Amino acid sequence: MIRPGDAVIALAGVALIAALSMNIYSGGAARVVRVTQGSHDPVDYPAREHRKFSVSGPLGETVIEIRDGRARVLQSPCLRKLCIRAGWLEDAGDATACVPNRVSVALLGSDPRFDAINF
Amino acid sequence: MIRRMAMCVLLALLAGCAQEPRTGRHAFFALGTLVEISVYDPPEDFDEILRDVEARLLEQEHRWRAWGDGTLANINERLAAGDAVALDAAMLAGIERARDIAQRSGGRFNPAIGRMIETWGFNVEERDAGPPPADSELATLLPPPTLLALEQTGDGLWRSADSRLWIDMGAFAKGLAVETAIAALRGHGIENAVVNAGGDLKVIGQHGARPWRIGVRDPRGDGVLAAVDASGNESVFTSGDYERFFEWEGVRYHHIIDPATARPARGVTSVTVIHSDAALADAAATALFVAGPGEWRATARALGVDKVMIVLENGRVEMTPEMEERVEFVDSAPHAEIPAP
Numbered sequence: 001m002i003r004p005g006d007a008v009i010a011l012a013g014v015a016l017i018a019a020l021s022m023n024i025y026s027g028g029a030a031r032v033v034r035v036t037q038g039s040h041d042p043v044d045y046p047a048r049e050h051r052k053f054s055v056s057g058p059l060g061e062t063v064i065e066i067r068d069g070r071a072r073v074l075q076s077p078c079l080r081k082l083c084i085r086a087g088w089l090e091d092a093g094d095a096t097a098c099v100p101n102r103v104s105v106a107l108l109g110s111d112p113r114f115d116a117i118n119f
Numbered sequence: 120m121i122r123r124m125a126m127c128v129l130l131a132l133l134a135g136c137a138q139e140p141r142t143g144r145h146a147f148f149a150l151g152t153l154v155e156i157s158v159y160d161p162p163e164d165f166d167e168i169l170r171d172v173e174a175r176l177l178e179q180e181h182r183w184r185a186w187g188d189g190t191l192a193n194i195n196e197r198l199a200a201g202d203a204v205a206l207d208a209a210m211l212a213g214i215e216r217a218r219d220i221a222q223r224s225g226g227r228f229n230p231a232i233g234r235m236i237e238t239w240g241f242n243v244e245e246r247d248a249g250p251p252p253a254d255s256e257l258a259t260l261l262p263p264p265t266l267l268a269l270e271q272t273g274d275g276l277w278r279s280a281d282s283r284l285w286i287d288m289g290a291f292a293k294g295l296a297v298e299t300a301i302a303a304l305r306g307h308g309i310e311n312a313v314v315n316a317g318g319d320l321k322v323i324g325q326h327g328a329r330p331w332r333i334g335v336r337d338p339r340g341d342g343v344l345a346a347v348d349a350s351g352n353e354s355v356f357t358s359g360d361y362e363r364f365f366e367w368e369g370v371r372y373h374h375i376i377d378p379a380t381a382r383p384a385r386g387v388t389s390v391t392v393i394h395s396d397a398a399l400a401d402a403a404a405t406a407l408f409v410a411g412p413g414e415w416r417a418t419a420r421a422l423g424v425d426k427v428m429i430v431l432e433n434g435r436v437e438m439t440p441e442m443e444e445r446v447e448f449v450d451s452a453p454h455a456e457i458p459a460p
Contacts, residue, residue, distance in 0.1 A: 036146050079245040097153040100244050104153050118355045119318035119336035
């Protein structure tokens, strides 16, 4: 016979499963955007909070935008703009860097699709 | 009964979801690129270890820098001036290894063509806009010098028999440096790690119970072309025409120069090599790119590398059977050709 306490425990179990699933098996969603400039300690930003900011490097200002769990380099003082051409970084493990201005942007999450990208 | 079952579910979940060891990651700029070090279940003194590895890589960068204030740059300048120079043991060991691989590659990997690299402007981070070098200028660099021009004098010094010799270990030094970083990590007791130097990487051990998952970038797209599971002691190196290039009058000129023509090698978009030796993988990726569609298999055999994937300019993918066993195309499988062994 099901008693009220049993139902509470069962519901708690379901809730726990849901919570753990959200946290552990999130399928590559990024939680944190990590920005590194030169030899300075990296700075982490919540991936879900919209912000646009600039980071100073030896060539000038690199402008980074974070929106809806994604991040991109919007403006860069380098010549080839490879960091801008990388577009939106969307999955945990995605990263781009402006080597001339010594700025890197990486999405960190619980389950990146890849541990490293070869190119 | 339900209470017991629910408690069992909860306990099982809590046991099963015991926190997995974290992966420590740190990135810094060295070797002219972004270096990322990933360590599975890092020790408490991880930060201290990273500082040691970073210092060693910066030392390697300074040693092999072929222009500017690098140790090798100074040697190049003195050799070009006709001076006899001393080479320390590490410098000599690196050059001798490069010379051996260069010979086995049939000169397709040639670290003696720094003058060609400089003439094309690929010795600097950002080349000034302008046309490619004139044919007449390139003709003076042919036939190319080789490391055989480096001759030992009677007093243990080294002299260049070719005034055009300028040693550029750009297609080799990154592999050496990655090996240095891996050795340093192992020296600190770390057995499960990835050292990724601007896309060229080496793994040791595993990521817990699974291999390290490596994505190989699509040379003509933003995404990933293929996935490789790497573990134990494996390097994955790629040479691609998208890494450094400029365009002039609608033509793309990339940084992988064919020593035989003094011009960018044609026919290939990227070459990926897997091998335990990072320095060999580095040099082989360049040599096979230069070898091109017709010659890459023979060059790979001569170098002793059996895991090769090559993307041609027309988008076709060719690979060795040994590589075919290792890669899994991620988004859409291109037309791939697996030649008979």
